[in-house]
Amino acid sequence: MQFKDIVGQEQVKQRLIKSVKDGRMPHAQLFTGPEGTGKLALAIAYAQYISCQKKGDDDSCGACPSCHKFMKLIHPDLHFVFPIVLSEKKSDGDDDKGPSGKLSDAFLIQWREVLLSNPYITETDWYQMIGAENKQGIIGTTESSDVIRKLSLKSYESDYKTMIIWLPERMNQSAANKLLKLIEEPPVNTIFLLISENPTQLLKTILSRTQIIKVPPIHRESIAIALVDRYQINPAKANELSRVSNGSFQKAISLISAETDTQFFALFRQLMRCCYANDVLGLLDWVNEMTSLGREQQKEMLTESLRLLRESLMLNLDLEDISYLAGEEVDFGKKFSPFINRTNIYQIFNEFNLAIDHISRNGNPNIIFTDMSMKLIKLINKNP
Numbered sequence: 001m002q003f004k005d006i007v008g009q010e011q012v013k014q015r016l017i018k019s020v021k022d023g024r025m026p027h028a029q030l031f032t033g034p035e036g037t038g039k040l041a042l043a044i045a046y047a048q049y050i051s052c053q054k055k056g057d058d059d060s061c062g063a064c065p066s067c068h069k070f071m072k073l074i075h076p077d078l079h080f081v082f083p084i085v086l087s088e089k090k091s092d093g094d095d096d097k098g099p100s101g102k103l104s105d106a107f108l109i110q111w112r113e114v115l116l117s118n119p120y121i122t123e124t125d126w127y128q129m130i131g132a133e134n135k136q137g138i139i140g141t142t143e144s145s146d147v148i149r150k151l152s153l154k155s156y157e158s159d160y161k162t163m164i165i166w167l168p169e170r171m172n173q174s175a176a177n178k179l180l181k182l183i184e185e186p187p188v189n190t191i192f193l194l195i196s197e198n199p200t201q202l203l204k205t206i207l208s209r210t211q212i213i214k215v216p217p218i219h220r221e222s223i224a225i226a227l228v229d230r231y232q233i234n235p236a237k238a239n240e241l242s243r244v245s246n247g248s249f250q251k252a253i254s255l256i257s258a259e260t261d262t263q264f265f266a267l268f269r270q271l272m273r274c275c276y277a278n279d280v281l282g283l284l285d286w287v288n289e290m291t292s293l294g295r296e297q298q299k300e301m302l303t304e305s306l307r308l309l310r311e312s313l314m315l316n317l318d319l320e321d322i323s324y325l326a327g328e329e330v331d332f333g334k335k336f337s338p339f340i341n342r343t344n345i346y347q348i349f350n351e352f353n354l355a356i357d358h359i360s361r362n363g364n365p366n367i368i369f370t371d372m373s374m375k376l377i378k379l380i381n382k383n384p
């Protein structure tokens with residue numbers, strides 16, 4: 001993770017960079033601020049900058065062996081601790097030991113995957129990823145013992161070891177006490193970066209021994225620019241989303257995905273209605289709308305359509321229990337499902353898959369969608 005990958009937060013970045021240039025990195029720092037503002041991302045970028053072998057004035061180089069490992073989050077001197085939950089079946093119920101005595105490390109592969117795809121992850125998102133919705137994760141005592149063990153080792157490749165603790169407020173009492181001891185008598189060349197959304201829940205003694213780095217809501221303009229650059233959102237829409245997102249990039253991203261889901265569903269419904277009404281002019285409008293999307297979005301819409309078709313088939317086969325349509329989709333699915341049946345479904349799937357394939361190979365979208373919709377008209381009106 002480089003500083004340039006992080007949306008806005010220029011002042012925080014400058015402050016962190018300056019601490020490295022001046023050689024005055026506090027050994028325990030606490031990043032606090034609202035959800036979705038990039039605290040975790042900033043801590044990782046900071047650790048990467050500290051360890052980079054060819055630091056620039058404003059960022060790590062992104063190319064040295066150390067940066068390479070940081071960008072995959074596999075540098076041996078970068079350690080993570082984060083709250084975890086195990087499913088009830090596996091848990092031994094002894095919270096004090098941490099869930100089943102398990103450590104964050106057991107979830108490290110998922111953790112890396114999640115962070116690399118979205119470093120703005122929220123606590124709720126994380127629990128969902130590890131299949132523990134509606135539960136509260138904890139950082140148990142075994143975890144702190146493991147931290148002590150890891151930090152007692154010499155650093156492998158860097159001058160510094162970095163221990164990033166995400167949501168230290170989830171530590172139980174004894175874990176927090178062990179952490180306090182570590183911060184009071186830190187192992188040599190070790191930097192603790194604590195990322196907290198509720199610092200008031202931390203031990204006062206921990207708070208008083210850390211340097212506080214306040215991470216404010218992200219400026220609206222920075223969010224809007226990032227939405228245009230990274231998600232190809234048109235500037236007017238990006239402005240609107242950045243206003244509603246209240247300084248949280250995570251919120252802005254989730255607003256986009258909710259909007260695209262609705263947009264894709266609307267396009268799918270339009271396509272299917274035109275097909276079963278034999279409305280060729282309507283289909284040409286649909287083709288125009290599809291053509292105006294970017295290639296990636298066209299593929300996503302087709303993939304989403306495959307899902308909706310599969311679910312509609314389930315309804316048609318009276319397998320309602322295993323159909324996962326939600327909200328508006330259910331009503332539409334019920335009306336539409338009679339048109340999807342065993343005789344046409346394979347050919348319909350095939351047409352969508354062919355279109356995905358042709359779009360991926362840079363075919364002409366106008367031709368691909370016109371061709372596909374004309375074939376669908378025939379298939380949808382083919383009765384069993």
Ligand SMILES: [Zn+2]
Nearest residue numbers: 052061064067
């Ligand atoms: Zn580097």
